[in-house]
Amino acid sequence: MLLFQLPEDVLYHILSYLDCKTLSRLSQVSKAFCHIVSRDVVWKKIAKELLNTGITRYWTDIYPHILLKDRVKIAQNWYHGVCKRATPLKWKTNDGKIMVHGRRSESPMKLFGHNQEVNCIDSKNELIISGSRDQTTQIWTLTSNCRRAVIPLYDRVWSVAINPALSSFVTGTACCENFSPLRMWDVERLECVCSLGSGFRRGAGVLDMVFETPFHLFTCGYDTFIRLWDLRLSPHKNVMEWEEPHDSALYCMQTDGNHMIASGSSYYGVVRLWDKRRTECLQGEHILGEEDRPKNGTLRDSLFKRHSGQAMLTKTNRNTSLRQTTPKPPKSSPTNAHTMLQFFQLSSDPVSSPVYCLCFSCSHLYAALATALHSLDFRHNLNITISNGVQDMAVCTQDMAADCCLIIDGFLVLS
Structure with missing residues (x-):
């Protein structure tokens, strides 16, 4: 069975175990993977552990109109003071x-x-x-x-x-x-x-x-x-x-x-x-x-x-x-x-x-x-x-x- 043939919820659950670097590399494999990896559900688990991504302790999203993938990138700058x-x-x-x-x-x-x-x-x-x-x-x-x-x-x-x-x-x-x-x-x-x-x-x-x-x-x-x-x-x-x-x-x-x-x-x-x-x-x-x-x-x-x-x-x-x-x-x-x-x-x-x-x-x-x-x-x-x-x-x-x-x-x- 091809990876894309898996049900969406199963596929997103698998991807949620990957780290930032792996997800970034996966998004460069093909347009299909890039589209999948860009979904907020893939990044939510990572964002929960970072600073100021908009994901609260109760998993609510304060900034749903901004891609979570972008917020994860910005969170790295918050942590290191890059501004x-x-x-x-x-x-x-x-x-x-x-x-x-x-x-x-x-x-x-x-x-x-x-x-x-x-x-x-x-x-x-x-x-x-x-x-x-x-x-x-x-x-x-x-x-x-x-x-x-x-x-x-x-x-x-x-x-x-x-x-x-x-x-x-x-x-x-x-x-x-x-x-x-x-x-x-x-x-x-x-x-x-x-x-x-x-x-x-x-x-x-x-x-x-x-x-x-x-x-x-x-x-x-x-x-x-x-x-x-x-x-x-x-x-x-x-x-x-x-x-x-x-x-x-x-x-x-x-x-x-x-x-x-x-x-x-x-x-x-x-x-x-x-x-x-x-x-x-x-x-x-x-x-x-x-x-x-x-x-x-x-x-x-x-x-x-x-x-x-x-x-x-x-x-x-x-x-x-x-x-x-x-x-x-x-x-x-x-x-x-x-x-x-x-x-x-x-x-x-x-x-x-x-x-x-x-x-x-x-x-x-x-x-x-x-x-x-x-x-x-x-x-x-x-x-x-x-x-x-x-x-x-x-x-x-x-x-x-x-x-x-x-x-x-x-x-x-x-x-």
Whole structure:
């Protein structure tokens, strides 16, 4: 019996045991084999073990419109730190407020309520939750510009995250009072359900948090640790943790839903990539130039989020606003960082901004700093083209449309 005479499911099952190199060679045998090997089902098992391929721990595919074979190639560059960079957006130093921008509406809806700068914001479906230096968390909806509720927290609120199940949310505070900086709240009853962790030292505020699943919460902050909490277990102890090797505060983080974590540090604009299966980080990247020194007004928090609705949100700090610029060419040649602490710096200037927020797709990583948005393109040296119509990232890059756009394909830019 010829190989092609086998049932498709049997053939794909056999091919799923081959490694990347063998599959690549097999695709060169004939056009028929090339067609078969290009199918996503052949690469799914390999992609599950690599970083940021879009295959989550539950085997769901985040980027089904991009060939999995191409994502496996890009994943090699993520692991080895091979990328090129650009600066697609800059912003300059409006009063603190929240604005909801409809993608089909020219005028934004303004949400007033906080009397000091808004440090953090999260949104899922029509629910919006914000946190401020005024020591309150406020709840809003996309259908009204009147706030639904105000929760006093008696400490500065640095971070918020809404559970994907929409039943609860978590707040992270500055840890300047005698209670845990991590607290979970019921969305309907607006009551504290539980406090997470114990023994936080004073000042060890939680600067960012991400729900990977309804039960898995990642947090980071001034204590230099990334922590994983399993909400099905005891709330007093995290299940895993990773320590920043240079003892820097961690301002932000994101995960790929599987093995990879990206974190942004407080010093010199360092972005690190982590494999959850290892205790030490994979890569460290300098992404700042001289223009990113914090000036009078700094961008405290800038978030990029998927959103299935018809709006985007922006949060501004005091004296901070966004402006768009035409993307500039990369300021440096691509880097290939193979060791844990190999850095790539755009400027020789020693003073630079923290990384305030991170976002990534299968091919790009974006980092928001004090005065600019930086992008890292991990398709470098690969003959892979992702069309503009299905581009995964919200913010324009140099290889996208000539005119700089702020919103693409249902993503939000929250700043």
